[in-house]
Amino acid sequence: MDSDLYRLTRPTEYLDHESPTVRAFVDKALSAQDAKTDVDKAIALYHAVRDGIRYEVYGADLSRSGLKASSVIEAGFGFCVHKSIVYAAAVRSVGIPSRLFYGDVRNHLASERLRELVGGDVFRYHSLTSVHLEGKWVKATPVFNKLLCRLYKIAPLDFDGRSDSLYHPYDELGRRHMEFLQMHGDFDDVPYEQVVGGIRQAHPLLFASSARTAAGSLVDEAGPHPTA
Template sequence: MAVSQEPTLVATEFLDHTSAAVRAFVAEVLPAADVFTGEGADPDGDRARRNAVALYYAVRDSIPYEVYGADLTRAGLSASGVLGHGFGFCVHKSALYAAAVRAVGVPSRVYYGDVRNHLASPRLRELVGGDIFRFHSLAVVRLDGRWTKATPVFNKMLCKLYGIKPLEFDGRADSMYHPYDEQNRRHMEFLHVHGEFDDVPYDLVYQGIKAAHPRLFAGSHTTTPGSLAAEAAGAAL
């Protein structure tokens, strides 16, 4: 059987779902799952949805969300690189999720937009230069013949520290963002959409983040050290 050339299923430089690291991650989450062979998407809609949901929660909660100390090299933004580093922020975690679902035959893309985040810590606001964050990322997956947005980004523990409801995903409705936190304060709103891509548009994303938020960087491709969890804990004291 011919290998599929569907661009939303193939392994790419960044969505490298044929790598040993991504395959091992998927196998740990879905021990009985068949990895993608290139012969077409999973025809079983219920099974595809269950797999996509299970991988969503694995990426959301087993990979800590951390803006500080993040690797924004080409290797660092690959799915295998994210697993090797062990943490990342939205651009990292969305790439990992998009790769992981491709590994089980679920088509995916990565999505980028500019957002206003009203609940950033004072230090992060200072480093970012305000409350507008450029190139916030999520993933888009095709389930039951339609494209659905999924944001496996803010892990449950960090959400608890910041008083934000963690984003859930059922494989049917978009999981994009919560506009309000648990105290009904405005949390996030999308201001501009950059688009959906079959692979991480590296130069666009890296140059866009660095140009918009130069103070966030400690080096050419690494963000400044710190801890979002520690900042949240400090604010609560």
């Protein structure tokens, strides 16, 4: 591995994979799978983050300390920004280079209340993770967990370790779900002021305080719940 790729396996302020919390999360995820290759490990960790960290926009901590991978794991929930950080840290912990990717998206399936707080259907600084596997960079989005997908009638997004895993453009009923409008690119670590400042500037009503989003529940706002 060349020096540039090796640098992208190192812990950072936010991708603190040397912490006991991140190590325990990774060990638990990999011990449950027969993950031998880097691709196997990346897939196992993808599912651990997607379904093991609850996706929730409300009540999310966007402080510097709250965005550390270890803090997100301890909290047990977060939205795309948080979950992409956990995944980037997790794969780095097993020697897989990773970066954080940000882009603005149009989300057509947000709840009515979330649309009001966001100010429409465009969300700034949607986040996912770029991982280096088998000699190339691929994008992975371990964001919406299976239950939330069922509630919002979205097919769960999988990752095969070899091709980009982005949001499906349509939901299970054929309605458009999400589209990328502007790409901000890849970053070695969280560009905190750019990302959190950008979200706060674009969506001020979403914040209950300077660093935490408004209270609520995406599950409750999804309407009648299917049997688990």
